[in-house]
Amino acid sequence: MLKTKVFFKKTKRGSVLKVVREHYLRNDIYCGSSGCRHCQENENFKPVLMPDSISKSDLVPLPHYIIPDTNVVLHQISILESPVIHNVIILSTVLQEVRNKSPPAYKRLRDLLANENKRFYIFVNEHHFETYVEQEPGEEDNDRNDRAIRRACFWYQEHLTSVPGKRKRDPNITIVLLTDDRDNREAAIRDGIKAYSTSEYVESLKGHPELQDLVAKIGTCIFIDNKKSVFPDHLPASVVHDGIKQKKYLQGAFQASRENYLEGFVNIEGMEKPVLIQGLSHLNRAVHDDIVAVELLPQNQWSAPSGIVLEEKVDDQGDAVEENEVGEPKDHLSEAQPTGKVVGIIKRKWRHYCGILQPSIIKDRNMHLFIPAERRIPKIRIETRQAETLSKQRIVVAIDSWPRNSRYPLGHFVRALGEVGDKATENEVLLLEHDIPHSHFSEAVLACLPKLPWAIREEDIEKREDLRHLVICSVDPPGCTDIDDALHCRELTNGNLEVGVHIADVTHFIRPGTAIDQEAAARGTTVYLVDNRIDMVPELLSSNLCSLRGNEERFAFSVIWEVNKKAEILSTHFCKSIICSKAALTYEHAQLKIDDSRLNDEVTCSLRRLNSLAKILKKQRMDKGALILASPEIRFEVDSETHDPIDVEVKQLRETNSMVEEFMLLANISVAKKILEDFPECAVLRRHPPPPNANFDPLIKAAKSRGFTIRIDSGKGLADSLDAAVVPDNPYFNTMLRIVATRCMMQAVYFSTGTVQEEDFYHYGLAAPIYTHFTSPIRRYADILVHRLLAASIGSDSTYSHLLDKHTVQHLCNNLNYRHRMALYAGRASAQLHTRLFFKDRIEQQEGYVLFVRKNALVILIPKYGLEGNLFLNRDCEGGTSVQFQFNEEEPSQTCGKVTFRLFDKVIVQISINASNVQHQKMVLKLVHPTVPGFSVPSQDLSKGDVSVSSSEEMAKKRKKKS
Known part of the structure; x- marks a missing residue:
């Protein structure tokens, strides 16, 4: 049966448009019940609902099916997810409303529908001849939908309790409408439908009192x-x-x-x-x-x-109600x-x-x-x-x-x-709080992986440039298994240099629209925790077939430049390639090779050329106004069995770190120019908006407290004024100033070029007019999108039609920005968790610096552990004494007696863990030096071995000795 729907739509220009839509109704839509005597007669009928596997209810002693209304699905989804609840009919009216109102609830409902053990069945009531209802004149959408749900309940009740060809009732199966809307419930009862609120029904379930806690x-x-x-x-x-x-x-x-x-x-x-x-x-x-x-x-x-x-x-x-702690109105x-x-x-x-x-x-x-x-x-x-x-x-x-x-x-x-306190539980909390997808990869995703043993075929070689003869090597952190970039540099006969950046060709294994592609797009990025890694793609790809491991042939996407000795680019070439890395080095190992004058093998010579060029490239970037910012980063040494932290050290940056970074930046910029040229409306780029001037207020005030002026009129001005802010007797001052500057920045984001004005493409931090991410496709889905666009640009792959709509691309970018941000926060939270575990049974005294001055606290940065903590002031001390500090907002500073604390002052603090607040166990800092009578704790005897004090200078000496 065909019905037509006519409605009027107002356009943006104000005109009225008449819209006519056809609505098909059928009478052969199955009810889904194994006990149905009507539908069983059809050979195509596949039952889902099983009346013999239903929880016992005091309200409904007979076998029954549940039909929830929209609000029950939206607000009581936790009840429906309980293992106790089975045999639920989801009407298409409800499914569509949930989809429009709450994407998270809709996803959870789809998961329930896909779970065969739960026996959830979709009944398309909106297209069934006997359950479809027309909207009456003046009737609200919500009222019409409630009426449609009641109509479907009544139809099910009649359908399941009648014998084919007769109207004799067979009361073996009952329909129960779950609704928390009192009017809807009363109307259903008047129609002869069993209707209960969620709480009524849950309380009636025998032997499951715990379900009552789940009721919203x-x-x-x-x-x-x-x-x-x-x-x-x-x-x-x-x-x-x-x-x-x-x-x-x-x-x-x-x-x-x-x-x-x-x-x-x-x-x-x-x-x-x-x-x-x-x-x-x-x-x-x-x-x-x-x-x-x-x-x-x-x-x-x-x-x-x-x-x-x-x-x-x-x-x-x-x-x-607490007294409001509010700011004071300003005179100015x-x-x-x-x-x-x-x-x-x-x-x-x-x-x-x-x-x-x-x-x-x-x-x-x-x-x-x-x-x-x-x-x-x-x-x-x-x-x-x-x-x-x-x-x-x-x-x-x-x-x-x-x-x-x-x-x-x-x-x-x-x-x-x-x-x-259980570490696995704490990690689960961390992942859930940051919305990190961390379930095992589904069978559908794993089915997309190539079969082992895997080998390069002759037809693959014909489609790619064979670069296996080049002296290519990778340089990564220790323990890295997802190696997605490698480099080479050789001298040409004309005296110029050939430089190549070779990136794992992940898109060869991940095709658009497949289950593995959809999963990677949803995850967005690999998440790095202290003791774990949540991969974006299965390990077979991330740590094996796509990882550019030493002495193994791999597919790559290569960017190759010809440059002169001044690092000026003469030509650029992009190609799909086959490479064989000659060495997989750590930053430290690569640095030792470069520094050892006795070594002159091909890999070492290539590294030296790359390092020399990188220094020129970096100077060029700095001259354009690129910023060097800082953040307190640490590295944990983790026990191989318990995975508990046993030592902490600040991450060391060597010349080789900068060397790799410079060529990754150069590759990203070169690729960005290429894909923008060929796809001006839908290229995936990354921009970094300049911060509003108000963001710089903390930085300006911090620098001014030590006599320095920070220019914020341009990125170049900011970079130069940060370089000039040096205090000879405080070597950590400039680093702290850059940490404050980092917190003034906006977040860099991915975007589709067709949705942003060209003048907003600029990357403020890198001082680059155009930029993208191409160099880490194993761990970032944005790079996969860029690889597909670049492959289309050079004619090596044509599966990019899904990237031609700028709005589709921007939707993908929005998710990537969210996932990237959550992954960053999760990594920080993991470091904080392990710092707390590290200090669980210890008390230490460490060198720190005043990072911020608050009205009732000093925010202290501990360089050795890269952590921040609050040193609270104006508190009652041991012995009942009370110490009062005077806050000067202009400097800013805190003064007690003859001792004044200003921004970036060096202090020694005692670090311990406060376990009294189980939820928010936090670092407790107590002042050791300078001494404030009645407030400072005594410096402990270091010979006892239970505490330690180390300065940044001593830490540097230890690192040098260790290396």
Whole structure:
């Protein structure tokens, strides 16, 4: 049967367009039940639903199938994922609504549908002759969809309980509608359908009380003792929408402060500085990453960030509202920044959160507080009957709602991860918190891999340039198995030099649209943790067939230049190739070869030529204004059996590090020019936006405190002023200044050239007009996209049609930017985890530097371990004494008696771990030197062997001696 749908659509130009769509209805769509007497008669029928494998319910004693409405799928997906729940019918109405409203919930639902053991069945009710319903005049979409769901429930009930050819009822199978909408539930009951709320149905399941903890608390209201509202009302969506349209309100992403949970910021497009939000009332239940509507306060109420580092209150149990720690209004408005308040929530970005349970101190109470691992997420109040068991485990919790009379949002328990402190559990938390895909590769992905033994065939040689005769070698960190780049340099007969960068040809094995390609695109990047690596592609490719290992023939994508002795490029050649690396070296090994004058073999000579050219290339980049920034990076020596950290050292950078970097940069720039030339609308490039001037305020103030001026008018000016900022008696000063400069930068991002103006292609950090990523396709999907475009440019591969739409490419780039950022944060979190493990049973005294001065703390950087910690001031010390520091915001500085602490001052601190807060175990720093009476801890006797003190100069001597 054919129906037509007619509706009118308004175009961008204001004209009205009549749209007519055909809607086909059928009567031969199967119900999916093995107990159906109608559908069994058809030989093509394949049953999914099995009535003999259904949980027993006190409400529904007979075998039954569950039909959830859209809101149950959206909010109670954890219940549906439980192993207890089977035989669920998902209507196409529900499936489409979930897809439109929540991509994460839609993905989880698709996973359930793909799990044969769960027996979830899609019934296409929108195309069935007897279940399709027309939308009535004036009827809301939601009401029409609820009616369609009830119609499908009624049809199933009649269909499954009647005998073919007769209308005799056979009450062996029952249909249960799950809906938390009271009106929908009452309407279903009037139609003779068994309908229950999720909580009613879950409570009726025999022998599964733990499921009650999984029920989402939607619309629940919590009353506190004084019954006063903690927060103001949010404005209705229509008012917010109109206010944004009239520019009365601003919208942006809310970013909670890491140092002060009573502060946050909202980044507004077009505004140089973010809008500052201070105090509980003004934060108004915004959660980190939510899209919010903000109302600016009058300019005389603008403020500045408080500069206070708030320590967590571990024992908080109630809804007591803390005093707001807010910034003080400035006399000079130029020193303040736009300040506002949240008036509405446009879009919640809630997800599942990992953390621990803080059981209530009140016995026999089922309401408890959950402490998230992410500091920027507020505590969550959940109801559970398993508090005693869960208090010893890492658990996952979801937020359901945040009533205005509750200090904390309300949520529900999802699942337990494992024992607190177990390393595998802590790593799982780390990966989940940073949304890192880390499941095993599926059978479909593994089926895309080549069969072993694998060898290069004659037809492969005919399609590629044979470069196996060249003296090619790779230079990588120690222990690297995913070697994706190699180099060569040889002298030509005309006196010039031939330089080649050879990159693993991953796209030979990963074809567009395959399961392995889709998985790599979803993962986006390989994630490097201290003791583990989460590969983007299976190990057979990453560590074997695509890894350019020494003395093994491999496929490569090569960029070959002819350059003169001044490193000027005379010609560039791109080709698919076959190479055989003559050596796989570490940075240290390559440096020893270059420095050893007795060695003159082909590999060493090639390295020396490359190193000489790299120095020229680097100088050319620096002259153009490329920045040399810094970050505190460390390397852990891990026990081979336990994988626990046993030693820590700062990463060493040698000339060979810079040598490899220069040629990778050159290859990336050359490839970027080529693909932009041939694909001006859809080339995948990487840009680094220049920071707004306001970003440089901390850097300018930090340099000014030591008498230096930082120029920010251009990248070249910034680079030159950083080079000039040198303090002879403090060799670490310039490094710290560059660390501060790094934090002023914007994030570099991938983009499709057709979506960005050409003047915005610029890479600020590299001072490069155009740039891309080509040199690491084993670990970055962006490089795979670039390889495909480059292959199309040189005519060696034609499978690139999927990259011709700029919007499709930009969608891929958006995911890559997100995955790259999460991988970076996960790597840092892994280093922090292992630092805590390293200090678990030790106390050390180490040299540190004052990186920032806050109102109540000094932020100390410990170079040896690359870590930062807060040294809190104005606190009660041992023996009951109280020490007061005076904060000078202008310098900035902290003074107590005759001792003053300024930016970049050297100190000695005692480092230990505070394990009292199980969720947020953190480094505790105590001052050793300079001595502040009543505040400093005594320097310990180093002869006892339980502590150590080392300066950056001593560390350098040790490294030199070791090498």
